[in-house]
Amino acid sequence: MSHNATFTPPPDARVYPLRTARGEFAVVDSPVADGAEPKGVVLMLPGFTGSKEDFTLLHEPLAARGYRIVxxxxxxxxESDGPRDDESAYAQQxxxxxxxxxxxxxxxxxxHLLGHxxxxxxxxxAVLLDHSPFRSLTLMSSGPAQISVSQQQRVKLLRDALAIRSMADVWEAIQAMGPPEQVGGPALGPGDPARLRLRWxxxxxxxxxxxxxxxxxxxDRVAELAAVPLPFHVVSGERDDTWPVPLLDDMAVRLDARRTTVPGAEHSPNTDEPLATARALAGFWDTVPA
Structure with missing residues (x-):
């Protein structure tokens, strides 16, 4: 994989601002592949310090299986705007x-809704507010409650640094320390360092x-989620420092969800093992009634 693979939109993809009732959001939108039977549309939400580019390597294999990916x-x-200093704008609700x-x-x-x-x-x-727009929910490397203690410590370091230093200064400090683990991990993952810095x-x-x-x-809102009448899929790598894999296994049981563990992958199966991840995702969506 080239360094720029994740920051180069897939062939046929459109990159544009999606206009919504709550403002514009930057999207990469890939159509169903020529000759494939259209099966559905998937909305993908990225993780902490991430972006829409984290899903780039999934677009083509999923388009070939009949899914439009947004x-x-x-x-x-x-590339989506928001207030620089007003944290209330980013409340989970x-x-x-x-x-x-x-x-x-x-x-x-x-x-289909997927969140990493x-x-x-x-x-x-979102599903707990209103599940009616969705056919299914896939939770990828996303656990039942707060992140692990080691990752909480990393996030606290990042928050403390951001409170007193500029984004550019914090980026330089992250580089000097070497790539951190994924949650506080803007330096980790495929991508040209200059493009990763621009994203940061x-x-x-x-x-x-x-x-x-x-x-x-x-x-922990798993019991609440389990009461929602949607099919669920819990996906992870075989190792995860952010939410330990046994915690994800247990969450899947509590949700009566399909469970996929992607061999060779860690916290980002979407970039670690994209083909195996895409096969598992499409295999699940193929079973969801239209």
């Missing part, structure tokens, strides 16, 4: 309402501060 930058992430507005703007009868890590907790909150600088500090706090304090 990956979005949430409010204040990378606000981000959940954004996801519902994005779903409405796509004007599809019902969508932080995006999974936002997706869960495009993300609003208030978004990182507010969502980092959410990751450290999220309550």
């Amino acid at each position: 990956a979005v930058d949430g409010r204040g992430q990378y 606000e981000l959940a309402r954004d996801a519902l507005a994005q779903a409405a703007a796509l004007d599809e009868p019902r969508l 890590s932080l995006g999974g907790q936002i997706a869960r909150a 600088l495009g993300t609003k500090p208030a978004q990182l501060l507010a969502t980092g706090q959410q990751l450290c304090t999220e309550p």
Whole structure:
């Protein structure tokens, strides 16, 4: 894989601002592949310090299976605008309402919803507000409650640094320390370092501060989610420092969800093992009634 693979939109994809009732959001929108039978539309929400580009390597294999993929930058992430300093704009309920507005703007009868890590907790909150726009919910490397203690410590370091230093200074400090683990991990993952830096600088500090706090304090809402009449899929790598894999296994049981563990992958199966991940995702969506 080339360094720029994730920052180069897939062939045939459109990159544009999706206009919604809650503002514009940057999306990468890939159509169903020529000759494939259209099976549905998927809205994908990225994780902490991430962006829509985290899903780039899934677009082509999923388009070949008949799925249109719409990956979005949430409010204040990378190429979607948001307040620089107002953390209240990034309260989880606000981000959940954004996801519902994005779903409405796509004007599809019902969508599959996927969230990676932080995006999974936002997706869960959206479904708990209103599940009617969705056909299914996939939680990818996204656990039942707050992140692990080691990751809470990393997020606290990041929050403390952002409170007193510029985004550019914090990026330099992250580089000097070496790539951190995924949750505080803007330096980790495929992508040209210059493009990763641009993404970091495009993300609003208030978004990182507010969502980092959410990751450290999220309550367990699995019982609430289990009462929602949707099919669920819990996907992860075989190792995960953010939510230990046994915790994800248990969550899947509590949700009566399909469970996929992607061999060779860690916290980002979407970039670690995209083909195996795409096969598992499409295999699940293929079983969901139209």
